[in-house]
Amino acid sequence: MTSLNRFIKICIAIILVFIIIYLGSLVDFVFKPFLSLFSIIMVPLMLATFFYYLLRPLVNKMVRPKLNRTMVILIIYLIFAILLGVFIIGVFPSLRTQFFNLVDNGPNLLNALSKQLQDLEQTGFLSKILPDDVSPLTQLNEYLNKGFSLLTNYLAGMFSFFSNFAVILLTFPILLFYMLKEGDKFGQKIVSFMPMRFREEGKEVVHDIDHAISGFIVGRVVVNLALGVLMYIGFLVIGLPYALLLTAVAVIMNFIPFIGAILSAIPIVIIGLIESPSVAIWSLVVILVAQQVQDNIISPYIFGKQLDIHPLTTIILVLVGSDVFGIIGVIVIIPVYMIVKIVVVKMYQLFFKQKWEDA
Incomplete structure (x- = not known):
């Protein structure tokens, strides 16, 4: 009897949970502002959590009686600012150059890729590893069309990301500071x-x-x-x-x-x-x-x-x-x-x- 009563209570609790979820879906407009706020701070919060666990061991080791936690965090921020400057001056130009070269050479690279596939198809290499009814050039065109479609959607999404970049840039260091402290x-x-x-x-x-x-x-x-x-x-x-x-x-x-x-x-x-x-x-x-x-x-x-x-x-x-x-x-x-x-x-x-x- 005790087991049966416990089972009934669990069933009633599950039913109540589903009723609450259903009623909540009827008044979802009440929760939309909170969901919108959460979606805005989610990326800064994730970044802050990531760097919190990455930097916490360093902060704990640097804390001294005459060097409190706040000063240690500010020193780490200064070091990161210096490293970021070194990255922007020393590494980022090479990455930027390679990226724009890749974008500018995109049509030439696609032509070269088609030529390589044609050469491999003529040599019979592709026919050995692909089914007879599969044409690599046809597949390539299909994949390229899908790729360009994905790229268009990605670039459209990038505008949305950069529109929120200021929010991320402002909130992420503040969240990280208080999390480390x-x-x-x-x-x-x-x-x-x-x-x-x-x-x-x-x-x-x-x-x-x-x-x-x-x-x-x-x-x-x-x-x-x-x-x-x-x-x-x-x-x-x-x-x-x-x-x-x-x-x-x-x-x-x-x-x-x-x-x-x-x-x-x-x-x-x-x-x-x-x-x-x-x-x-x-x-x-x-x-x-x-x-x-x-x-x-x-x-x-x-x-x-x-x-x-x-x-x-x-x-x-x-x-x-x-x-x-x-x-x-x-x-x-x-x-x-x-x-x-x-x-x-x-x-x-x-x-x-x-x-x-x-x-």
Whole structure:
């Protein structure tokens, strides 16, 4: 009888939740201003969270009795301003030149790519690896049309992004400053809302979440930078054009789990193919070798067992995040999964493990 009453209560609670969701959908105009505000501050908040976990260890190490936290943060801001100036003066001109050269040479590059495919088709190389009813030139035209359509939509989206860039530029440093100054108190405030008997477990959960996200972000940055160095050296050795630009794109894209590595490899191989088939093959070899070094040597050393997520789980999470929330969902889905997993495991240990083992 007790089990039946508990089941009925759970069913009633679920029904009430769905009723609340339905009633909320009827008055969605009430929530639109809040959703609009959240969409505006979401990108600055994500950037602030990313740099908070990246810079927090440095801030903690620099704090001294005569050097308080505020002064340390301001010193780090000054150092970053100097590094940003060095980047703008030393590295950005090369990236900018390569980018505009790539854009200006776009038609010539497409013609060269078509010629390379024609040559490969005449030699019979493509007929060996493609079905008989597949024409690479026809496929190329279809992909190019899709590419130009995506590029148009992307450029239209860029105007929207830059319209909000001022908001990001103003709010991101302020959010980051207060997060670095008061960040350690956030967890304590969350735990303070819990009942007294669960506060110790709450502290453990908050600590585990904080440790997992910190390890994931710092580890991902280190791993991607190491991957970028390996790829850039390899591209220089094989003589790949636009090596710096393609490496920068690859490093940024690799922050997207699983599919980022695939998407970043496509333009690299295409540029290599335009140069020559041998350069395309060697560029693919460089990518595969760098990825293997990252996956089998660098990542296990950096992450250890912190990122205990099966590759199939990662693929499913990325697909779901992309379908529901777009590019933002792809980026944040892994940290969100880690948080949910920690909370669910702790709740299972607290409320269900003992009962199920005794049953």
